Amino acid sequence: MSTPRTPAYDALCQRHQRIHRLSHLQSIASWDQSAFMPSRGAQARAEALAEMGGLLHQLGTDPALKQLLDEAAQEPLDDFQRASLREMRRVWRSANAVPQRLVEARSLANSHCEHEWRQQRAANDWAGYVENLRPVVRYAREEAQYLSEDSGLSRYDALLDQYEPGMRSAEVDRVFGDLRQWLPGLIRQVMERQAGDSLVHPQGPFPAAAQRALGLDAMKLLGFDFEAGRLDESAHPFCGGVPEDVRMTTRYRDDSFLQSLTGTIHETGHGRYEQNLPREWLGLPVARARSMGLHESQSLSFEMQLAAHPGFAGLLQPLVERHLGRQRGFAADNLHRLMTRVAPGYIRVDADEVTYPAHVILRYEIERPLIEGEIEVEDIPALWDRKMQELLGLDTRGNYKDGCMQDVHWGCGLYGYFPCYTLGAMYAAQWFATMRRERPALDEEIARGELAPVFDWLKDRIWSQGSRWETPELVRRASGEALEPAHFRRHLEARYLG
Amino acid sequence: MSTPRTPAYDALCQRHQRIHRLSHLQSIASWDQSAFMPSRGAQARAEALAEMGGLLHQLGTDPALKQLLDEAAQEPLDDFQRASLREMRRVWRSANAVPQRLVEARSLANSHCEHEWRQQRAANDWAGYVENLRPVVRYAREEAQYLSEDSGLSRYDALLDQYEPGMRSAEVDRVFGDLRQWLPGLIRQVMERQAGDSLVHPQGPFPAAAQRALGLDAMKLLGFDFEAGRLDESAHPFCGGVPEDVRMTTRYRDDSFLQSLTGTIHETGHGRYEQNLPREWLGLPVARARSMGLHESQSLSFEMQLAAHPGFAGLLQPLVERHLGRQRGFAADNLHRLMTRVAPGYIRVDADEVTYPAHVILRYEIERPLIEGEIEVEDIPALWDRKMQELLGLDTRGNYKDGCMQDVHWGCGLYGYFPCYTLGAMYAAQWFATMRRERPALDEEIARGELAPVFDWLKDRIWSQGSRWETPELVRRASGEALEPAHFRRHLEARYLG
Numbered sequence: 001m002s003t004p005r006t007p008a009y010d011a012l013c014q015r016h017q018r019i020h021r022l023s024h025l026q027s028i029a030s031w032d033q034s035a036f037m038p039s040r041g042a043q044a045r046a047e048a049l050a051e052m053g054g055l056l057h058q059l060g061t062d063p064a065l066k067q068l069l070d071e072a073a074q075e076p077l078d079d080f081q082r083a084s085l086r087e088m089r090r091v092w093r094s095a096n097a098v099p100q101r102l103v104e105a106r107s108l109a110n111s112h113c114e115h116e117w118r119q120q121r122a123a124n125d126w127a128g129y130v131e132n133l134r135p136v137v138r139y140a141r142e143e144a145q146y147l148s149e150d151s152g153l154s155r156y157d158a159l160l161d162q163y164e165p166g167m168r169s170a171e172v173d174r175v176f177g178d179l180r181q182w183l184p185g186l187i188r189q190v191m192e193r194q195a196g197d198s199l200v201h202p203q204g205p206f207p208a209a210a211q212r213a214l215g216l217d218a219m220k221l222l223g224f225d226f227e228a229g230r231l232d233e234s235a236h237p238f239c240g241g242v243p244e245d246v247r248m249t250t251r252y253r254d255d256s257f258l259q260s261l262t263g264t265i266h267e268t269g270h271g272r273y274e275q276n277l278p279r280e281w282l283g284l285p286v287a288r289a290r291s292m293g294l295h296e297s298q299s300l301s302f303e304m305q306l307a308a309h310p311g312f313a314g315l316l317q318p319l320v321e322r323h324l325g326r327q328r329g330f331a332a333d334n335l336h337r338l339m340t341r342v343a344p345g346y347i348r349v350d351a352d353e354v355t356y357p358a359h360v361i362l363r364y365e366i367e368r369p370l371i372e373g374e375i376e377v378e379d380i381p382a383l384w385d386r387k388m389q390e391l392l393g394l395d396t397r398g399n400y401k402d403g404c405m406q407d408v409h410w411g412c413g414l415y416g417y418f419p420c421y422t423l424g425a426m427y428a429a430q431w432f433a434t435m436r437r438e439r440p441a442l443d444e445e446i447a448r449g450e451l452a453p454v455f456d457w458l459k460d461r462i463w464s465q466g467s468r469w470e471t472p473e474l475v476r477r478a479s480g481e482a483l484e485p486a487h488f489r490r491h492l493e494a495r496y497l498g
Numbered sequence: 499m500s501t502p503r504t505p506a507y508d509a510l511c512q513r514h515q516r517i518h519r520l521s522h523l524q525s526i527a528s529w530d531q532s533a534f535m536p537s538r539g540a541q542a543r544a545e546a547l548a549e550m551g552g553l554l555h556q557l558g559t560d561p562a563l564k565q566l567l568d569e570a571a572q573e574p575l576d577d578f579q580r581a582s583l584r585e586m587r588r589v590w591r592s593a594n595a596v597p598q599r600l601v602e603a604r605s606l607a608n609s610h611c612e613h614e615w616r617q618q619r620a621a622n623d624w625a626g627y628v629e630n631l632r633p634v635v636r637y638a639r640e641e642a643q644y645l646s647e648d649s650g651l652s653r654y655d656a657l658l659d660q661y662e663p664g665m666r667s668a669e670v671d672r673v674f675g676d677l678r679q680w681l682p683g684l685i686r687q688v689m690e691r692q693a694g695d696s697l698v699h700p701q702g703p704f705p706a707a708a709q710r711a712l713g714l715d716a717m718k719l720l721g722f723d724f725e726a727g728r729l730d731e732s733a734h735p736f737c738g739g740v741p742e743d744v745r746m747t748t749r750y751r752d753d754s755f756l757q758s759l760t761g762t763i764h765e766t767g768h769g770r771y772e773q774n775l776p777r778e779w780l781g782l783p784v785a786r787a788r789s790m791g792l793h794e795s796q797s798l799s800f801e802m803q804l805a806a807h808p809g810f811a812g813l814l815q816p817l818v819e820r821h822l823g824r825q826r827g828f829a830a831d832n833l834h835r836l837m838t839r840v841a842p843g844y845i846r847v848d849a850d851e852v853t854y855p856a857h858v859i860l861r862y863e864i865e866r867p868l869i870e871g872e873i874e875v876e877d878i879p880a881l882w883d884r885k886m887q888e889l890l891g892l893d894t895r896g897n898y899k900d901g902c903m904q905d906v907h908w909g910c911g912l913y914g915y916f917p918c919y920t921l922g923a924m925y926a927a928q929w930f931a932t933m934r935r936e937r938p939a940l941d942e943e944i945a946r947g948e949l950a951p952v953f954d955w956l957k958d959r960i961w962s963q964g965s966r967w968e969t970p971e972l973v974r975r976a977s978g979e980a981l982e983p984a985h986f987r988r989h990l991e992a993r994y995l996g
Contacts, residue, residue: 022553024546025523032526040726041743048522055520228538245539 159416269302296424311447657914767800794922809945
């Protein structure tokens with residue numbers, strides 16, 4: 001037997017495979033927690049997840065890792081192994097910055113807050129929610145402080161960097177500042193233009209079972225692999241599980257089917273990214289999705305670039321009619337008008353793609369000072385009300401349910417995530433601009449249901465790359481340029497004012 | 499702060515709480531594996547469960563435990579703590595007897611075999627199955643060998659002791675030998691007596707959704723706590739999850755509803771035992787169910803003593819009619835006749851309570867020599883065919899699907915478990931004999947739907963006791979005597995010949 005040339009690197013790979021296998025159980029139990037777990041199981045589940053969180057943290061911060069990382073850096077690694085080692089070091093560094101005690105305490109507080117939130121949101125119970133949110137924010141700030149001390153970034157940037165490595169709030173400010181300039185005007189213009197559109201509202205009720213069957217058919221059309229994933233229900237839709245077994249969720253409303261359908265299409269974009277991450281590296285950090293912004297760029301490629309494409313409604317119509325019967329409102333042009341109807345609304349996940357960035361800007365402008373310690377949880381509702389009025393002209397006073405309690409994120413300790421949605425929308429617009437440049441017939445192909453070119457492009461340029469490249473390099477390789485928000489503006493103007 | 503009086507015992511408790519929390523994730527992921535997991539997730543799940551199995555084994559065999567166990571034995575423990583320590587030692591001893599390599603290899607082989615079995619059984623593919631079964635048996639024998647060396651028991655007894663602590667095959671031989679004497683005659687007598695009964699067979703199809711709703715109502719009637727558990731579907735019904743969150747499964751056939759209904763009632767017995775284990779000790783081995791025989795005594799108390807009780811069909815009839823409509827076959831007396839119809843059949847889980855022990859004797863007489871190395875997996879079909887002919891007069895040649903491939907047990911490495919079913923039936927008969935002695939109006943109460951006395955008795959004497967007492971002591975405290983198989987015979991004779 002020959003001596004291995006890269007013993008330290010190989011040892012690191014083995015340790016990461018072990019972490020990958022144990023994380024699998026945590027991911028499945030977390031999915032179950034949101035999709036199936038009955039209420040009296042909550043305490044035990046929270047304790048189990050916290051214990052596992054602590055254990056994974058312990059494995060990820062084992063002092064031996066430091067030495068292995070340093071030794072591996074001296075080994076004769078090829079380019080891919082260098083990238084893999086870079087990702088191992090990134091993961092190691094952020095785990096090491098935070099003490100295990102905090103990881104466990106945070107996991108418990110987040111599980112508790114999220115679990116209570118399900119009832120509290122329904123009951124519009126801000127007073128109850130804020131009591132659970134307070135420790136969640138305290139732990140998030142503490143984590144931000146540790147990460148900040150390690151990285152030298154500001155506290156908020158240190159959290160943002162967990163979801164969007166390399167992104168800084170200065171860049172977000174620049175991009176969102178520009179958006180804030182032209183978005184309100186665009187919303188107004190689009191609304192004026194759409195004012196005369198005749199719109200037929202489909203008549204419910206739409207039984208959940210029929211909506212589910214419709215969602216499954218849409219997932220099939222979009223290439224989801226049902227041998228390696230499922231669709232279930234949860235209070236807040238998400239895409240969880242593991243790359244080998246993706247667990248998507250949605251929710252159904254009797255009086256409307258489009259929210260669930262477009263939500264399912266959104267999550268399918270996340271799901272296909274996960275299902276198509278590079279199998280041969282699976283278990284290593286380099287095989288993971290590059291970033292949350294990139295992840296959202298996939299869900300929004302599916303939901304906005306594809307499903308809201310003028311040619312796509314013609315593909316949806318037969319599926320809708322198969323499961324929900326025939327109605328005038330199901331005509332393709334009407335479905336398209338419904339899916340591209342621009343109107344300020346309370347709920348982010350139900351927002352059209354033009355007003356959506358306003359929801360994100362609002363959250364960004366609250367969570368950033370919250371993490372930086374400039375405001376407290378008690379300040380959230382008033383800020384929410386003011387900004388909602390300012391950005392979308394809506395009154396949310398007293399309506400916590402459809403206001404600052406609508407998202408699961410803050411309650412489970414996700415701060416620094418929201419900007420990724422709008423960055424994702426920008427990346428998605430950039431991907432499709434590139435595809436059109438490379439393949440002028442793209443729009444006709446989509447209208448004919450020839451979606452393979454889109455999926456092949458995404459698989460080739462994004463999915464199969466995992467974390468092989470840092471984000472700017474991945475974006476450059478995929479589209480020939482750095483992040484260019486102008487594509488997003490051009491996309492909106494072309495679709496809504498063109 | 500005062501010095502703790504029992505530092506070693508307290509440290510053991512903490513370690514067991516940790517194991518309990520991590521096992522939680524394993525239990526939920528195992529449930530999901532059988533109930534929801536898509537096929538391409540199988541490999542990753544198997545690896546994750548094997549990793550966790552290895553980790554739990556490592557935690558349970560940490561060398562520090564030996565010293566803590568010895569130290570704790572010298573501490574001023576009260577009676578309860580002594581019992582708790584006894585159970586910790588039992589768990590430790592059986593974990594220590596087996597090397598971690600074997601635990602992981604076995605887990606992988608079992609997951610693989612069970613996963614393949616789902617298709618192979620449907621395809622009657624014995625040749626394919628036997629290839630997966632061979633390593634499962636090899637590992638089970640290896641485990642038996644290690645346990646045998648540690649305990650001095652025979653190899654089969656060492657496995658039996660894992661499920662039914664204290665039970666030996668000599669005792670099983672005695673009990674089953676007696677059964678083999680009178681059971682065939684009883685089956686004949688009952689069949690002759692029932693030959694003239696007029697029986698109305700309910701006409702399907704019975705939609706799965708309606709059967710599910712019926713099953714849920716039966717579970718409610720039987721006191722299952724839906725805030726702390728669920729009912730789902732799987733190829734092989736089971737009761738899994740954790741005491742804080744019990745996951746039951748069943749399966750539905752279009753053409754028949756009684757199998758699923760009685761199966762659900764059976765699992766509800768397991769479920770209520772788990773849900774009512776002593777909460778204040780939860781996480782310690784002493785809080786676990788006493789044994790698998792005791793566990794089956796609960797499922798059979800529900801399925802056979804209660805559901806097949808002549809007074810219980812009157813409680814079921816309105817539920818059946820609510821969900822499946824009205825039919826002549828749903829009359830209470832007809833339902834009771836259907837549920838107590840004695841007829842040799844291929845499938846153990848569908849068997850009536852009179853022929854059921856024959857299925858168990860058959861399996862016992864095969865698995866024992868298989869583990870002792872007296873026969874090989876290739877010998878199973880011929881032995882199965884011969885014994886099925888001998889015990890129940892049925893021809894199973896070539897029908898592996900409804901023959902030796904029908905159970906999940908052997909494929910997942912469960913050897914030494916089958917006797918527990920019939921021991922459970924005997925215990926259940928003994929519980930109800932005791933209840934009747936203490937409460938002469940019991941049968942009228944059951945017929946009136948007053949089930950609380952039964953549940954209170956079981957909760958008080960069995961569920962809430964966990965593993966506080968070793969089996970003979972538990973049985974004596976519950977019923978005033980040791981295991982007495984005569985109660986089972988009397989029960990069958992009273993119900994079927996009375």
